[in-house]
Amino acid sequence: MNKTVNINLGGMFFYIDEDAYQKLSRYFDAIKRSLSNSNGQDEIIRDIEMRIAELISEKHTNPKQVISLKELDEVIQIMGQPEDYRLDNEDNDGTAKNSNTFDSNPNGPVKKKLYRDREHGMVGGVLAGLGHYFGVDKVWLRIALLLLVFFYGTGILAYIILWIVMPEAVTTSEKLEMHGEPITISNIEKKVREEFDNVAERIKNADYDKMGKQAKHTAGQFSTSIGDVIVNIFKVFAKVFGVILIICSIPVVISLLIGVFTLGSIHFMRYPWSDYIEAGNFSEYPIWVFGLLMFFSIGIPFFFLALLGFKLLITNMRSIGSAAKYTLLGLWLVSIGLLIAMGINEAVERSEEGRATQKQSFTLNPQDTLQISFKHNDFYARNVHDRDGIKITQDSTDAPVMYSNNVRLYIEKTSEASPYISIEKQARGNSVSNARKVAEKIRYSYKISGNKLILDNYWLTDTSNKFRDQDVEVHLYLPEGTKFKADESVRDYDNSYDEFFNLHFSSDEYIYKVEHEQVKCLNCPENENEFGDVAGAVQVSSNSDTITTATTTTTIRDENGKVIIETKTPAPPPAPAAPGTGGKGLTTDKNGTIIKK
Known part of the structure; x- marks a missing residue:
């Protein structure tokens, strides 16, 4: 039964077998003897201790495990024996010469590790x-990064993420791993000696007079505690910034996580908005894939921001590990690439516009007045004024359909002898041909009965056709001389050019007539009919206290001169004069009311 010893190796605590401890002590003594003439002996020993501690930690899964003699022999085999590369003499130029060139790696080729090199970076x-x-x-x-900066600033974002993910090469072992060199005693010593030689060279070539003056000047500046105050201020700022990062990042990650589970459950549960999401998805991927990609592309940067916030608050917080960092970085890059591809596909699916046209002529007696109206379907709406842009509902057979009131009416003039109606169905797609096919699948109806034109105020299409900006335009072409009347439902859908036809909203009893250049209202009040002639005038007597207002008379006659309709409407009074001035012989109050002089 052997004793165990608790040791501190490279800043880490281990339990070690007594025999293994004695062998480890002899091993370090041999290393110290081999490095007795080397510069930076303490630095080399410390790096060797840290490397041995790392190798032992990789073998142990429990901190209470005891280092056995077998495990120590495996570690020593990796690190090498001191006598294999002890420096026996030096060349005349001052560089050490190895008596035994031991360059092989016991574990085979060494893989490089990704670290930040602050010594050679900007x-x-x-x-x-x-x-x-x-x-x-x-x-x-650096050139590639500069180009990415001008590409929507992606270079800056990528640099910040890599700065967070990549650890800095601080120890000699990490610097060797960064260059892909085996971490042995000889390489550690070589690296430390190079650093000492570089420092010695800089000291040798330094301008000591200039450095002395700078040091004296610096000492004078920082003779007080201003430096400590500034450092403390920066520490407080770092803590506050860390809290801000955590508060801003964690809710975003949680919201994205909830969104992923919600989108993922669409195939198992139905939500009121499930069909809307599916109708807007033009890709071949299920909608939960899009949610997962959004979670990775947005959530991973915010996760690292939250991690940075915790590190600013907790200085000795342990890292999540290189494997996790590289895995998350890979997922982020893949997600960004797939989202870009899906976004391009979504844009292409709506890039072209196509239309399908249906034309029908009809007969109207010259004496008849065309009655135009819109009707609704009680299955989809309460009345003709109940309107929706586009919604997904069910038809009478419980099949899902897209329903919309995107219907526009245009009244236009034609040189043909008979009136006709043209139904234009429009949609978008990845090509004109495919867009036209989608437009042809729009279901829209109307009815012509005698002198009545009854138009549906809605259209339908299957949900499989997706949201592709579908709409319907109804173009009503009327020959010159045609009379028509539009009921109150038309006002919600009329989109005619005002220069040709101006629909009056004050009444649905007005009769319109298509003339040479524009449509004229035959029985509208003159103050509403901007194309009519004023038959009456306003007369103001300068010697009277009253205003005499003439009436406007509108008369409609048939072909034989017989009066059909005759209306009399009082013309509007003139605008009141300014208070106190009135007209000739009149005085008005502040409200413009005429009072006796």
Whole structure:
């Protein structure tokens, strides 16, 4: 039965078998002896300890596991023995020469790991780290990033996400992994020696007089506690910013998660808006796929923002791990690509416009007046004025249909002898031909009975045709001299050109006549008929206290000169004069009422 020892190795606590502990102690003693003449011996030993601690942590799933002698031998085999690469002598130029070139890796080729290289980077070291990982000069990556910045700013967003995801190469082991070099004692020593040589070279070439003056100037500036105050202010700002990130990010992620489950349940449960969502989906993918892609493309950046907020609040918070970061990054990139493809497909499906036209001539006696009206269907609406843009409902057979009141009436003039009606059904699609096919599937009806034209105020189509901007235009072409009357339902659907036909809303008893250039109302009051002649006038007596207003007489005669309709309407009074002035011989009050002089 062996004893166990609790040790601190590279800042991590482990339980180790007593025999393994003694062997580990001898191993470190041998390393220290081999590095006795090396610069940065303490730094090398610390990096070696951290690397050994990482290798042991990878083998242990429970922090209470004990390091056995077998596990220690496996770790030492990876790290190598000190005598294999001890530096025996140095060349004349001061560089160390290895007595035994031990360059092989016991575990085979080493895979590179993605880290940020702050030492060779300009901002966060992201591009420098990517350059090491892919073997590309960071200059080309900077050019690519600059181009992406001008592409809707995607370069900045990608750089920020990579900055959050990629860890920084801080330790010597991480710097070796960044370059794909095996983490052995010789490589650790080599890396540390290079860093010490670089520092020594900078010190050797430094201008000490200039540095002394700068140091003296800096010491004078920071002789007070201003620096500490500024640092504390930045720490408080970081905490507040972290709280803001958490408050803004977590609700977005939760809302997106609820949306994904809601969209995913459409195939199992029916919601009032389920058919509307399906009718707007032109892709071959189910709607829950779109929701899942939206969750990944929007939720993953907000998740990392929330994670950044927690890190600003909790300084010693552990990372979620490289595997999780790379997995989420991959999901985000794939989601963005698929969403772009689906968006292009949605746009293409509505890119072209097509129409289907149905024309019918009818006979109208010259003496007759055409009666125009719209009617509704009691199955879909309460009355003719109950209107909807587009809604999904069920027909009399309980089949789902799209119902809409997008019907427009145009009254126009024709040079043909007989009037005719043209029904134009319109829709959009990925081509003119497909758009025309969708338009042909619109169901719209009307009825001509004697001198009555009864138009449906709605159209129907199957829900399988999707939302494609369907609508119906009714063009009524009337020859010159045709008289017609429009009831009150027409006002909701009339879209005629005002220069040709101006529908009067004050009454549905008005009779209109198609003339050479425009439609004229035959029995409208002159103050409403902008095309008529004023038969009466307003007379104001300068020697009287009263106003005499003539009447407007409208007379309609048949072909034999017989009076059919005759109306008398008082003409409107003149606008009141300014208070106190009136007209000649008149005085008005502040409301414009004529009072006796």
